Amino acid sequence: MALPLPAFVAKRRPDWDALQALLGRQKAGALKLEELRTLDSLYRRAASDLAHTQTFYPGTDAHRFLNQLCGQAYAAIYQPPRERWPAVRDFFRKDFPVTLRRELRFVGASAALFCLGLLLGALVVLWEPRGAELLVPPGMRQYVAQGRMWTDDILSVAPPNSVASGIATNNLTVTIVTFALGMLGGLGTIYMLVNNGVHIGAISALCIREGMTRGFLDFIAAHGPVELSIIVIAGGAGLMVGQALIDPGELPRGQALSLRGREAVKLVLGCAPFLALIGVVEGYVSPGSLFPTWVKAGLGLSLGVLFWGYLLRAGSSEAVRTGAPADSAS
Amino acid sequence: MRTAPSPHLDVATPERVALTLPVAGIGYRCLAWLVDAGLLFFFWIVTYFVFTLLVSDVLGVLQALSGLARTLLVVGLFATQWLYWTVGEVFFHGQTVGKRVLGIRVVRMDGSPVGLFESAVRNLCRAVDFLPMLYAAGCISMLLTRQHRRLGDLLAGTLLVREERIDLDKYTATSATTAEPLQGATRALTPGEVELVLAFLARAGGLAPQVRQRMGEKLVDRVGGLSGDERAAVLASPERTEAFLRARARAEG
Numbered sequence: 001m002a003l004p005l006p007a008f009v010a011k012r013r014p015d016w017d018a019l020q021a022l023l024g025r026q027k028a029g030a031l032k033l034e035e036l037r038t039l040d041s042l043y044r045r046a047a048s049d050l051a052h053t054q055t056f057y058p059g060t061d062a063h064r065f066l067n068q069l070c071g072q073a074y075a076a077i078y079q080p081p082r083e084r085w086p087a088v089r090d091f092f093r094k095d096f097p098v099t100l101r102r103e104l105r106f107v108g109a110s111a112a113l114f115c116l117g118l119l120l121g122a123l124v125v126l127w128e129p130r131g132a133e134l135l136v137p138p139g140m141r142q143y144v145a146q147g148r149m150w151t152d153d154i155l156s157v158a159p160p161n162s163v164a165s166g167i168a169t170n171n172l173t174v175t176i177v178t179f180a181l182g183m184l185g186g187l188g189t190i191y192m193l194v195n196n197g198v199h200i201g202a203i204s205a206l207c208i209r210e211g212m213t214r215g216f217l218d219f220i221a222a223h224g225p226v227e228l229s230i231i232v233i234a235g236g237a238g239l240m241v242g243q244a245l246i247d248p249g250e251l252p253r254g255q256a257l258s259l260r261g262r263e264a265v266k267l268v269l270g271c272a273p274f275l276a277l278i279g280v281v282e283g284y285v286s287p288g289s290l291f292p293t294w295v296k297a298g299l300g301l302s303l304g305v306l307f308w309g310y311l312l313r314a315g316s317s318e319a320v321r322t323g324a325p326a327d328s329a330s
Numbered sequence: 331m332r333t334a335p336s337p338h339l340d341v342a343t344p345e346r347v348a349l350t351l352p353v354a355g356i357g358y359r360c361l362a363w364l365v366d367a368g369l370l371f372f373f374w375i376v377t378y379f380v381f382t383l384l385v386s387d388v389l390g391v392l393q394a395l396s397g398l399a400r401t402l403l404v405v406g407l408f409a410t411q412w413l414y415w416t417v418g419e420v421f422f423h424g425q426t427v428g429k430r431v432l433g434i435r436v437v438r439m440d441g442s443p444v445g446l447f448e449s450a451v452r453n454l455c456r457a458v459d460f461l462p463m464l465y466a467a468g469c470i471s472m473l474l475t476r477q478h479r480r481l482g483d484l485l486a487g488t489l490l491v492r493e494e495r496i497d498l499d500k501y502t503a504t505s506a507t508t509a510e511p512l513q514g515a516t517r518a519l520t521p522g523e524v525e526l527v528l529a530f531l532a533r534a535g536g537l538a539p540q541v542r543q544r545m546g547e548k549l550v551d552r553v554g555g556l557s558g559d560e561r562a563a564v565l566a567s568p569e570r571t572e573a574f575l576r577a578r579a580r581a582e583g
Contacts, residue, residue: 004518005525006502006528010502013501013502050347050349064494067350068493074442075437075442075443172409176457177457180456183481254439257484257487258439262451265451266447269450
């Protein structure tokens with residue numbers, strides 16, 4: 001017959017208190033090697049006490065206490081490897097591009113959806129000019145009607161850096177939302193991709209109709225390739241999530257979701273620094289006439305090539321993949 | 331013997347012990363979010379006021395900043411709103427400030443602490459959980475899933491567990507009056523009865539006198555096995571009743 005509960009608690013409690021104190025010190029990061037050994041043996045003892053209470057005193061506070069104590073010790077002992085700077089470097093050197101190459105079909109599907117939106121928007125405006133009233137924000141329409149770029153004015157009213165920061169945060173929001181909406185079975189991501197495509201398509205078609213092709217290209221050339229690529233990649237990540245939700249394969253849906261989610265977020269996290277970079281380009285280089293068009297176009301193209309070159313080549317030992325990365329960029 | 335079934339997370343440890351961690355429900359999570367959101371809000375307010383106190387010409391200073399500094403500032407402000415959660419969860423053992431206040435913690439589905447990727451997923455998904463307003467999607471998801479997980483948790487494979495403050499003192503507390511020798515007690519108590527008696531003893535001081543009397547009497551009848559004069563003696567005063575109960579709960583074997 002087991003001890004009565006109070007006697008059991010009184011007998012074992014010193015060990016538990018010691019374990020609790022050690023866990024507190026472990027959290028503070030002030031644990032010595034000797035104490036680490038003690039922690040281990042105390043944890044094992046607490047675990048066996050927990051098994052004991054599970055059998056003899058289930059549902060009591062002592063049981064709950066031990067449960068929690070062991071839970072904390074378990075979390076302290078079985079820690080996942082810590083992410084540190086080398087891990088970050090490895091992530092960008094290898095993990096991110098490799099993941100992207102593995103999931104290239106999702107990025108492709110996302111690019112296709114985006115292009116579909118682009119075509120739709122452009123066709124609507126080209127065929128039916130009044131469609132522009134629906135698809136292009138009124139502010140922009142006014143500028144275009146006057147034959148000016150809306151960005152010319154942004155620049156003269158506000159200095160370029162506030163434009164840059166506004167653009168950067170806007171792009172971040174679009175990227176995050178495009179990815180996160182994948183949780184709605186991928187429908188949200190598809191909507192975001194097509195919607196953004198339609199808008200951009202409509203605006204460009206409007207500019208072309210009004211004979212402002214040059215101005216529009218001038219504005220979009222420097223940052224367009226990379227920025228649209230990033231949105232397409234975030235869309236690909238969203239589609240991955242949606243796919244795991246709809247067709248989890250052989251895993252239970254919950255597991256498939258968390259597995260794919262961890263892969264998908266790598267794409268989004270990997271894009272973040274590039275997004276910040278391209279925000280700076282969009283704010284400083286793109287608007288106005290500080291730089292001639294050919295410089296902008298050259299910069300945009302080379303950035304696009306660099307970006308996709310990095311994505312498709314980095315981290316692979318057998319860098320065989322060639323092709324035209326630039327045209328898949330937009 | 332089990333208490334009311336509440337959502338929990340079962341973890342099998344390599345030590346072959348099954349841990350059962352209580353899962354934090356929607357109430358805890360909403361409160362923790364309110365604390366965090368309030369904290370961020372007041373942080374910005376206070377920062378703003380301190381800034382205006384220190385610098386008389388706010389607009390002038392902002393305009394005097396170089397372009398790059400200003401860009402960094404705005405992006406930094408934006409990022410803070412997103413990074414706060416992930417930094418808290420990765421570096422402070424799965425707890426943002428609000429979660430710490432409420433005593434809840436983010437863990438993976440196997441009970442281990444969250445890493446960077448999980449935390450990033452669940453916090454990026456705030457964008458979709460927030461839809462259409464005030465975390466409506468997240469709340470619906472929490473109500474529908476067994477372990478109260480919002481969409482971000484589903485995607486990241488995480489959930490929130492609760493940490494309770496459990497006082498073991500009640501087991502080891504000794505009464506001021508030394509226990510009298512027990513009479514009539516022969517039967518060993520079940521752990522459930524011990525728990526019941528101890529719970530009563532812990533709360534007896536705060537009960538209304540007649541309630542204290544009545545409950546003490548019921549417990550004595552249940553665990554005492556006394557009759558006649560002995561029972562009357564034990565029930566003479568609340569102190570004697572409780573001393574008897576304490577001795578009974580602590581009795582060996």
